[in-house]
Amino acid sequence: MKYGWLVVSLTAFAGSGCFFESDDDLPPPPPPRTGTLVVEWTVDQTTDPEECDQGNASDISIALWYSDGVFAGEFLQDCAAFATSIQLDRDSYYGNAVLLSPGGREQTTMAELGAFDIFGGDELIIPIDFPASSFY
Numbered sequence: 001m002k003y004g005w006l007v008v009s010l011t012a013f014a015g016s017g018c019f020f021e022s023d024d025d026l027p028p029p030p031p032p033r034t035g036t037l038v039v040e041w042t043v044d045q046t047t048d049p050e051e052c053d054q055g056n057a058s059d060i061s062i063a064l065w066y067s068d069g070v071f072a073g074e075f076l077q078d079c080a081a082f083a084t085s086i087q088l089d090r091d092s093y094y095g096n097a098v099l100l101s102p103g104g105r106e107q108t109t110m111a112e113l114g115a116f117d118i119f120g121g122d123e124l125i126i127p128i129d130f131p132a133s134s135f136y
Contacts, residue, residue: 031120033089037064038125039097039113040083044132052079055135057099057107060084067092067115076100090120099130108134 039062043051052058057079064072064086072093077084079099095113098106111128118124 034087035118035120035122037086037088040127042129047082049080056101058102059100061100062097064093064095088118092117
């Protein structure tokens with residue numbers, strides 16, 4: 001007899017129109033606050049460290065601005081690395097890069113990175129080259 005009430009109770013519950021809602025209806029989470037800018041460079045179309053030495057270039061300086069003209073920062077990397085990753089907030093930017101001597105003097109004309117957007121959670125790769133003619 002005990003089991004009869006259990007069956008009746010379960011049948012009544014199932015027929016009552018009750019249902020459970022899952023969390024699948026929640027909006028997606030916001031995108032990450034930062035993304036990654038990867039600047040890859042070559043010297044005269046090569047990644048041979050001897051080209052940096054030959055041009056007396058020890059570092060690259062990458063200067064970035066927000067699209068409204070506010071300075072976002074300067075980022076330095078060893079010339080022979082030929083790539084660097086920079087974490088940036090979601091926003092619009094523009095920038096340029098120049099190779100520097102061991103004493104910090106500009107050794108090349110500026111290479112423009114152009115305007116770009118970081119959306120958050122993304123990785124944007126911008127390649128640039130410093131041709132032989134760009135060295136002072």
